[in-house]
Amino acid sequence: MARVGGLRVLVAGASGYTGALAARLLWRHPEFELVAVTSRSDVGRRLDDLYPYHRVPLVLDALDLDRQGDVEAAIVAYPHGASAPVVAQLRERGIRVVDLSADFRLRDLEVYGEWYGEHGAPELLPEAVYGLPELYREQVPDADVVANPGCYPTATLLALAPLARAGLIGDVVVDAKSGVSGAGRTASDTTHFVSADENVTPYGVPRHRHRPEIDQELAALGAPVVATFIPHLLPLDQGELVSCYVTLADGALTEQDLAALYRDAYTGEPFIELVGRPPGVRDVRDTNICRIHTRLDERTGKALVFAVIDNLWKGAASQAVQNLNLMFGLDEAAGLE
Amino acid sequence: MARVGGLRVLVAGASGYTGALAARLLWRHPEFELVAVTSRSDVGRRLDDLYPYHRVPLVLDALDLDRQGDVEAAIVAYPHGASAPVVAQLRERGIRVVDLSADFRLRDLEVYGEWYGEHGAPELLPEAVYGLPELYREQVPDADVVANPGCYPTATLLALAPLARAGLIGDVVVDAKSGVSGAGRTASDTTHFVSADENVTPYGVPRHRHRPEIDQELAALGAPVVATFIPHLLPLDQGELVSCYVTLADGALTEQDLAALYRDAYTGEPFIELVGRPPGVRDVRDTNICRIHTRLDERTGKALVFAVIDNLWKGAASQAVQNLNLMFGLDEAAGLE
């Protein structure tokens, strides 16, 4: 099924949930040719043995650029911290990279250090572009290192960008809910079926690693607000909902103004759906779509914004492909429908 | 198993989730004797056929006080609106009632009318007591009509009462999450397994019927705030979590102050657990317990309060039994452990 003769690409770290999904999408992509899937664990195992439902008949290999380096692009799905050195290796050979880790998302090295420790390739930080195409569509095409946003920041920023740009966010509470796949493939007490099933729990209270990323980007949009961000673990596989409660900086907004603001911002966006009723995560499962519903609460004057994505897709792997498409001048939606 | 010779009690509306659970609790209660379970549907069917896991071997009967009226107490689990006339009937015979509907929760008839329509027994409203024992323990024992709180108000008010009483709530966002049993036994598109499974959806945006109840009681506690309250439907059976984001009226609170406030309020409460980490709904499943975790977010100055209950138990049936215990001078925890 893979297109022979297309743009050559590899996925490094393909044994985790997001890397494996990226491999699946590239394996069926009309313009890319997936030439290698690498992993630190499970080397020698077929990817379709590990993930039958992705149906990628490639064998996981150890990363070795002397053998696999003849590619034009790579998606890197390593853990935070471990990713930066691999990205640096790939860049040395001129390979353009979309990195799924947090390593190139935070522009301030000090902030990075506070949350993740020492950075493995600080020299690359200045050139990295934050790969949320709806916000950085102009910058992504020319970037050689694209930092794919975290799943929570993706949903939160798409939910809040129109209000942020309009300078309307006085204060904001983001109550986020995610399925268990967001916790990754590693087996743990938290991801055990018996722990997560019939349960719901807040976590990362009050310091979750996605908060500085949200803060940085809200500020970049013109809303230098200190957001309250609390994620919750839900008994479902894929899917993420952010419920945003915005105290407006300017109380004069009507329901119609609010709707118009979002319509203006997102009309024509291929992967944003504005809808007239509260969305469910099932509405966007297995898609690159972010579905958004806005509502003005007349009694409190607050703007309510609900946004759903699939955390493994728009929150990670399919957004990485969307970025690759932009970087190589392809149709932004290629391979994503 | 039922105690013959105990206080005679009936459950009206025992074919729904909360009524059936009330029947189970009373059937095994050391001081009550459950003499009848009535229903508008399923008459003639055994309750343990309808709900095998409750193991109450009684036959559902039509309500007929000429036959069943020789009781001292009743729990009424009718829908909103249908409940008031039944409560009035019971009161005419001197039977003391805990009502699980909303009919006697709102003290202002006009507010009631706005949300539920015409009231079926307005004359009883003045004497009804709001049956949240942790807040109204002094009033419940003398009441003949106790309005059992809604599930969301129960969790929300227990989460916020200490801050409300201290006059510390400047603004509050309550993001609530509930399992599907909260939607009741009626089969619908919403409660269909395929709709709820692998999904999470906000609902009642921004006007949910539990909001006026929350507002009324926060005001009664000294916090005349306009709360933002948004519930979400989760793919689980029983359990409810409220995540409360409180902008403090007085910013000088420390983490220690906050903890002390709750310790002072709840030490000695038999059904409140204060814990040092975020709670999960599974922690309180099938109990009358409300588990609360507080946290001060130093960056924003907000107080975060998370509370979990079992919506069918503390949010309905077991709280009704707790109220009955108080009304008849019994140990508040009788039959609830």
Add this chain to the structure above:
Amino acid sequence: MARVGGLRVLVAGASGYTGALAARLLWRHPEFELVAVTSRSDVGRRLDDLYPYHRVPLVLDALDLDRQGDVEAAIVAYPHGASAPVVAQLRERGIRVVDLSADFRLRDLEVYGEWYGEHGAPELLPEAVYGLPELYREQVPDADVVANPGCYPTATLLALAPLARAGLIGDVVVDAKSGVSGAGRTASDTTHFVSADENVTPYGVPRHRHRPEIDQELAALGAPVVATFIPHLLPLDQGELVSCYVTLADGALTEQDLAALYRDAYTGEPFIELVGRPPGVRDVRDTNICRIHTRLDERTGKALVFAVIDNLWKGAASQAVQNLNLMFGLDEAAGLE
């Protein structure tokens, strides 16, 4: 997205789970043009409002062949009994039909009557072809009425066909497990989340409507056996597993013989996967694939065969499209990958 200028097709009964999925597949099909989606309920509602995740932007219409009849093909997804008259109507206009109901699956009118009542179009029965392409690939292309198999028969027959054809089935027990979507969209006590969640229940004991269909086709394959078939309802959305326990007519089979039998039968089949370990329904979710694992239990001499499908896909809608592809001389896999 729909291909204008392709083969014109309509879906009658598109508001149910299988009809809606058929509409989704045809809407994105490279050769068909979906011109109408009809329904007896929900007329006037957009299909992507009812099923956001299918993203078919058509409005449900009442069936009216004077308006919609200019099509070459139709998929009918009506309930059993209601389907036959609609199929007859379509045939009168020369429209070729794949019918998802049971109305044309049973060749013996008397057997049909015993399970479903009077037949609505018995005159069409003789020409109907049983649309399990792996068994009837020669007959489907020339058929004007294709009876799409039931979900359980699809999995069961694919699991047992090689043994049946070889005359090796002495006796067989089929223990089937299905997700709740198999029960259809109608809200009921059975499909209520609270009933199905954390539960598993046998049903249709011992007479399930799919049994005569299984018997008929096993006999047609050369195994006139009286199968034991018991389905179970599982707490999951989509997916079906049949566990088949075969007492061999001839005990001389080895593990290798068994494997070879299946390899010979299914090599080259585009939608059959033979695998070396027990399959899970998740392996085939949202695909037209049937995944099969065989094992000989040396202690008992029984052949064990496990087969998984997605009940809404290979068990219904995608198999209907597979049949349409064959009927119109297209690539059998068109629109199914």
Add this chain to the structure above:
Amino acid sequence: MARVGGLRVLVAGASGYTGALAARLLWRHPEFELVAVTSRSDVGRRLDDLYPYHRVPLVLDALDLDRQGDVEAAIVAYPHGASAPVVAQLRERGIRVVDLSADFRLRDLEVYGEWYGEHGAPELLPEAVYGLPELYREQVPDADVVANPGCYPTATLLALAPLARAGLIGDVVVDAKSGVSGAGRTASDTTHFVSADENVTPYGVPRHRHRPEIDQELAALGAPVVATFIPHLLPLDQGELVSCYVTLADGALTEQDLAALYRDAYTGEPFIELVGRPPGVRDVRDTNICRIHTRLDERTGKALVFAVIDNLWKGAASQAVQNLNLMFGLDEAAGLE
């Protein structure tokens, strides 16, 4: 809550699912005093921190009989193989033991060796009694070592005992379905939420460790049959269903005979429920009850028997307490309602 002055008991291995539940039951038992909970992991951690919902406020301790040995009874919940030496230690001090592992279930040392390796205390094997009270009620009271049955054997043997004793089992297929808690607390790929959710998979094909246990006990009941036994993993927490397909040795049985056979066998049994329709695992959740439904399939002459238990309760911890009750001359149901 623990009864001071009761029979002193300890639970060794209380950090796993079954040991923790045993601790919970003994903590609330009217006759036992739970004096210690020990563990090889999590020493120093409170049990109600690890399992909030069990609400046992004891600290997990390392096993040290010099400190904890002044008890009359112990429940041991160690893994297979590790359990035997601990049981031997306890016996040396005269402590009577219910062992939840497989170490004392198989009477034949050779069979044990084949499935589990070398036995750690073979000298105790002859005196061990198989602790299925419904079958061995006469032997349990005098035993000092009771081997608590596996969860699958418990359900299977209760389902089949009446037929086995009557010599009616010609052949039998047992298709078993279990929730994920049956796989234990250890985090693994299998127990990861993302693996188990929306899935169902056969496992242990065709050699599961519970098979020799089932064979041994069926033979002891008079049915020296080679059973086919295949378990399946289901997306639920607690609960187990066995669907038994029995080819009768004597075909003359009627539906009424079958029902009478079970009624005769189980009337008066405190924890067996015979019901007229297929049971669901939810019917017996959190109970020591086994619920059984029988049906004769007239077409095939097979007897169908469906039995449900809670794998952690009747399949492990509550059955252990039932055994303890018998061993100490207490009411068999004490602490189990």
